[in-house]
Amino acid sequence: MNKDLKEQIVDLVTPDLEKVEQALEENLSPHLDLVKQIASHLLFSGGKRLRPLLFIHAARMCGYKGTNEVLFSIIFEFLHAATLLHDDVVDGADMRRGRPAAHTCWPAPQVVLTGDFLLARALDIAAGTKEPRVISVIAKITRDMSQGEIDQLAQKGRKDLTEDQYLDIIERKTAVLIQGACQCAAILAKVSRQKENALKSFGFHLGMAFQMADDLLDYTATAEQLGKNPGADMREGKLTLPLIYSLARACPKDRKWMENLMANPDVDPSQFKKLQEKLVALNAIAYTRAIARTHVDNAKKSLEIYDSSLSKSVLTLIADYAVYRKI
Amino acid sequence: MNKDLKEQIVDLVTPDLEKVEQALEENLSPHLDLVKQIASHLLFSGGKRLRPLLFIHAARMCGYKGTNEVLFSIIFEFLHAATLLHDDVVDGADMRRGRPAAHTCWPAPQVVLTGDFLLARALDIAAGTKEPRVISVIAKITRDMSQGEIDQLAQKGRKDLTEDQYLDIIERKTAVLIQGACQCAAILAKVSRQKENALKSFGFHLGMAFQMADDLLDYTATAEQLGKNPGADMREGKLTLPLIYSLARACPKDRKWMENLMANPDVDPSQFKKLQEKLVALNAIAYTRAIARTHVDNAKKSLEIYDSSLSKSVLTLIADYAVYRKI
Numbered sequence: 001m002n003k004d005l006k007e008q009i010v011d012l013v014t015p016d017l018e019k020v021e022q023a024l025e026e027n028l029s030p031h032l033d034l035v036k037q038i039a040s041h042l043l044f045s046g047g048k049r050l051r052p053l054l055f056i057h058a059a060r061m062c063g064y065k066g067t068n069e070v071l072f073s074i075i076f077e078f079l080h081a082a083t084l085l086h087d088d089v090v091d092g093a094d095m096r097r098g099r100p101a102a103h104t105c106w107p108a109p110q111v112v113l114t115g116d117f118l119l120a121r122a123l124d125i126a127a128g129t130k131e132p133r134v135i136s137v138i139a140k141i142t143r144d145m146s147q148g149e150i151d152q153l154a155q156k157g158r159k160d161l162t163e164d165q166y167l168d169i170i171e172r173k174t175a176v177l178i179q180g181a182c183q184c185a186a187i188l189a190k191v192s193r194q195k196e197n198a199l200k201s202f203g204f205h206l207g208m209a210f211q212m213a214d215d216l217l218d219y220t221a222t223a224e225q226l227g228k229n230p231g232a233d234m235r236e237g238k239l240t241l242p243l244i245y246s247l248a249r250a251c252p253k254d255r256k257w258m259e260n261l262m263a264n265p266d267v268d269p270s271q272f273k274k275l276q277e278k279l280v281a282l283n284a285i286a287y288t289r290a291i292a293r294t295h296v297d298n299a300k301k302s303l304e305i306y307d308s309s310l311s312k313s314v315l316t317l318i319a320d321y322a323v324y325r326k327i
Numbered sequence: 328m329n330k331d332l333k334e335q336i337v338d339l340v341t342p343d344l345e346k347v348e349q350a351l352e353e354n355l356s357p358h359l360d361l362v363k364q365i366a367s368h369l370l371f372s373g374g375k376r377l378r379p380l381l382f383i384h385a386a387r388m389c390g391y392k393g394t395n396e397v398l399f400s401i402i403f404e405f406l407h408a409a410t411l412l413h414d415d416v417v418d419g420a421d422m423r424r425g426r427p428a429a430h431t432c433w434p435a436p437q438v439v440l441t442g443d444f445l446l447a448r449a450l451d452i453a454a455g456t457k458e459p460r461v462i463s464v465i466a467k468i469t470r471d472m473s474q475g476e477i478d479q480l481a482q483k484g485r486k487d488l489t490e491d492q493y494l495d496i497i498e499r500k501t502a503v504l505i506q507g508a509c510q511c512a513a514i515l516a517k518v519s520r521q522k523e524n525a526l527k528s529f530g531f532h533l534g535m536a537f538q539m540a541d542d543l544l545d546y547t548a549t550a551e552q553l554g555k556n557p558g559a560d561m562r563e564g565k566l567t568l569p570l571i572y573s574l575a576r577a578c579p580k581d582r583k584w585m586e587n588l589m590a591n592p593d594v595d596p597s598q599f600k601k602l603q604e605k606l607v608a609l610n611a612i613a614y615t616r617a618i619a620r621t622h623v624d625n626a627k628k629s630l631e632i633y634d635s636s637l638s639k640s641v642l643t644l645i646a647d648y649a650v651y652r653k654i
Binding site: 030034035086089108109110112113114116117119120121123124126127128129130131132133135136138139140142143145146147149150153154 | 357362413441443446450454458459467473481
């Protein structure tokens with residue numbers, strides 16, 4: 001099932017993906033080699049281009065009449081890459097997309113400034129839409145994402161994060177950008193506010209599902225699948241839904257044991273394996289997957305207002321893929 | 328003379344300044360206390376509000392008919408503050424505006440993200456202009472500034488920086504933002520392209536003069552006037568015009584001696600005093616001041632296309648102040 005779903009999507013989006021890669025390459029155009037190196041290290045290291053693909057197919061589903069959907073789609077990949085660069089510096093994580101994080105190859109200041117540069121490029125292209133509402137959405141994305149990161153940083157190491165606080169963090173960290181990409185497609189295609197809100201809702205639920213699935217993979221995938229060691233969130237003291245759910249339901253002894261594992265960079269593999277088993281036993285994996293699946297269902301329901309089309313099918317497949325994917 | 332000039336400007340802009348302070352306060356509106364603390368530390372620590380004042384008076388000189396000149400003016404203060412926060416982290420400087428730099432009070436990641444947040448706020452307000460060309464100018468400012476910083480970082484410690492390379496760096500570091508503030512005022516006031524270019528040119532020359540005067544003060548002002556120890560640029564290995572000019576004209580023995588002082592964080596005051604005397608003897612102070620003054624003259628000439636008005640007088644006074652100020 002998983003492989004089929006991925007193959008179906010790949011078949012449908014391959015021509016778009018090639019255009020997106022080309023547009024990313026062409027629009028990087030910095031004057032400085034160093035910026036190009038740092039930005040390329042991240043941009044061309046096997047990202048899924050989820051955000052550009054969502055934008056392109058959302059625009060087409062809305063009947064976008066212009067010719068710039070590929071160019072405008074990369075706004076959201078540049079925004080995404082900019083925040084990844086800043087987050088890497090902020091988190092101090094060593095690996096990203098299976099490669100050393102940028103800040104382990106270059107000094108942090110250069111990485112921060114390259115993030116700023118990518119943000120500026122995103123803005124440059126966004127200005128080309130000549131649509132103030134698109135700029136407002138992008139401003140909101142940037143504001144929410146930076147606030148979400150600061151919030152997450154402030155909560156780091158807290159062992160009493162609630163599910164609501166977690167939802168709030170992942171909304172700002174991930175959902176806001178995916179929601180914004182979908183909404184901007186609707187704005188540029190000039191659909192009704194009702195249809196725009198439907199796409200916004202689709203993006204929100206998809207983003208929530210994607211982040212939950214990501215957080216889940218940190219407990220369920222192998223190092224090879226992830227491109228980094230699983231359990232990284234826990235070792236960094238970052239609480240995500242599987243652990244939040246488990247902490248709230250574990251017996252005092254187990255809770256104490258889990259709390260001791262958190263924020264410990266040297267948890268040994270046998271301990272981590274025991275934790276994985278505990279999460280399964282406490283139903284935390286199934287619970288997280290169920291919540292993610294509900295978001296996917298809501299995402300798909302949001303699209304009911306739209307007539308059937310190839311692009312609507314692509315969006316629906318991507319939504320399914322969000323929770324069924326193994327990597 | 329100096330005091331008179333400053334007093335004249337203060338008299339003319341005090342009512343605007345109060346409105347700018349109020350708008351900055353009202354528009355900071357973050358959800359998080361930490362962001363507010365970090366942003367306020369920098370924003371409300373005695374900045375000159377040069378960029379908002381330039382914007383407001385440029386808009387009025389252009390006959391701007393709207394009612395948002397104060398609100399839009401703070402775009403440029405937020406942009407300025409955002410880059411100062413990132414620069415502080417990048418430079419690792421300890422003092423800023425006479426207070427400890429933000430990154431010495433808070434962890435660098437929070438400071439970086441607060442910079443991102445301020446950039447997002449600037450963008451938010453800019454989107455409210457509903458003028459795509461304003462967004463393009465802001466995108467260009469952000470891009471040039473981040474590239475300029477990266478460039479400066481890459482050149483740091485180089486002892487063979489040329490005058491042209493220096494001019495290029497300060498253009499992107501300082502002039503582009505001031506130029507952009509003036510140009511956006513013209514765009515929003517819907518003047519002719521010729522008048523817009525005149526204001527853009529005014530901003531460019533003013534920005535160049537301001538940065539040169541700033542760089543000069545690092546060799547000529549006292550610690551009390553500066554709010555930090557003079558000679559900071561040199562100790563950080565940052566070459567500016569007075570030293571570039573001197574290095575090119577010193578005898579080999581003196582050049583060797585100056586090169587040894589550079590990038591040395593522990594230069595003692597008597598050595599620094601000797602360097603100051605050397606710069607005077609080599610005519611470097613007078614040369615830098617003359618170049619800055621030429622930029623001020625060009626800035627003022629750029630405004631000839633505009634009829635006389637109170638705001639034109641304010642802009643002219645500010646241009647004079649750029650090189651005659653003592654702090």
